Amino acid sequence: MLYAFKTRLPTPEEALPGRAEPPFRVPEKHTVLGTALLGPYPEGFEVADFALGCFWGAERRFWRTPGVWTTLVGYQGGITANPTYEEVCSGMTGHTEAVRVVFDPAKVSYEDLLKIFWESHDPTQGFRQGNDVGTQYRSAIHTHSPAHHATAEASRAAYQDVLAASGYGTITTEVLPAAPRAFYPAEGYHQQYLDKNPAGYCGLGGTGLSCPVGVAKAGD
Template identity: 45%
Template sequence: MKKIILILLSVLALNQANAQGKKTEKATFGMGCFWCTEAIFQKLKGVVSVKSGYEGGTLNNPTYEEVCTGLTGHAEVLEITYNLMEITYSDLLEVFWKSHDPTTLNRQGADSGTQYRSVVFYHTPEQKVLAEKYKAELNKTNAYGKKVVTAIESAKPFYVAENYHQNYYLKNGSAPYCRLVILPKLEKLEKVFKAKLKN
């Protein structure tokens, strides 16, 4: 029943967007280091652009160094622009939750601090409903064996990260960090979401 509700909500959001002549929408996710996660969403069909940046804090125009202190309150996030006719918000949520560990508070792997928290910043009421229902279903089915701690919050001002953070994997694919940390995530993506990837 819940899957039917999720599908209906996705169709409703798509119909509303079509009625308004809207073809793209934004999704914003925090799921640890944006170097690791940017490359994942860049590979998805229907994703127009992915920007690494900072959101959810109190300081205007924070720098990477300031965010790394954990004192600004920002999370490292991805602002994803996607084509509603090619990919749904539910699809993006599925990739989001399957591409990181949403059960660890303020931590992803060796990275720890509030800047690495798992968070969904929703841009529309429909996104909020879909994210909350998806999270509730994950917890109800005990999908991870532990409680999902992902925060679901209204979108805040987004600050684009410095240029050297953008397209990090595309520019630095042969670096040890990319081969050891990012490449395994991309290989997993190709196995799990093969049908959703760009050619």
Template identity: 45%
Template sequence: MKKTYLFLTFLSAWIVACAFTEDGNLVTENKTPKMNSMNAKLDTATFGEGCFWCTEAFFQRLKGVKEVISGYGGGFVENPTYEQVCDKNTGHIELARIVFDPAIITYDELLEVFWKTHDPTTWDQQGNDIGPQYRSAIYYHNTEQKEKAEKYKAALDKSGAWANPIVTIIEPFKNFYPAENYHQNYYNNNKNQGYCRFVIAPKLEKFEKVFKDKLIKQ
């Protein structure tokens, strides 16, 4: 896992700085568009990468991310509870809805964080968290997001960054239901809780080293 993490750190410079033409060729582009963010239109990304407590903690520390909401989506039960989702009969995945300013941080950069903060090769599992609610998922909101997600997934698979194939699902956004209030801002409010101390905190330490240039100054 350490080898993969270091490899992806190197790979990030290539992924974020590259885009693809319609015929599949790579062309370079600026990481962040230069524009006045005062009147910029906000955009939304929806990711699932295991426990939403972890996902929220990563993305809410990034410059340009305005809001991160933990919730459930992709399933067929309206307004599900945490208990219902944990029963594995709702079809829902634990998700983070990320509202961001593309003038400050791009969707490409959010994808980089997504790929590097979980294992996208394990089906319905992240570490000791096992179940369909922990599935790796990208729910795209437009064609551009779809194309970027699919091409970066293919590029990562081809690169051999992971020993096993990536199983992340990439599907059109279907629905999203915010989780209960006690799940929101969970790590920041519960840093002494066991899961936060022994699971989230070590991941955040690695994350903050890799993405130190993209973090909000504390």
């Protein structure tokens, strides 16, 4: 029964009920950057939410990016309020594993972050990423402004052309406004997991194709 929800999203009637308050405490500080995880964030900084498979490796990719002020992993895009990791893994919350990126737009652009997002995973795989199978691993961008939304959609169209030219299928990435889809921070042990466990599982891998134009290998 539960396996069925690994490959399809639950309806509101099927989803777990959740709870009014988080069932755990989130640490105050980023273990690498030393910045606040939950805010307050500096004035003028912007927020971007990305889902690209297992959030452990995805978060590290962004915290290593100059201009990123803090990163926070959590659950987004689903139905169940304040879920636990075990509930998300059941497939019965509708959430995907996501990374919240708080950045200084004077030092790194939203377009730069989108380039990292697209090149760090295969966005054509639907409810999986590599060997990780389930709705929690689906690709998604949750936007925080009309400008970000338009930019994300334009980058998806541009990268689709790149992928199609190399034989890949249709991008399955959701591009949706962050509100009213709440971002629920994950448990403390998930935050900056690969800083605490350097040899831990990452699971992050891209197609090797550059975004937004051309078919050269990323990094060439």
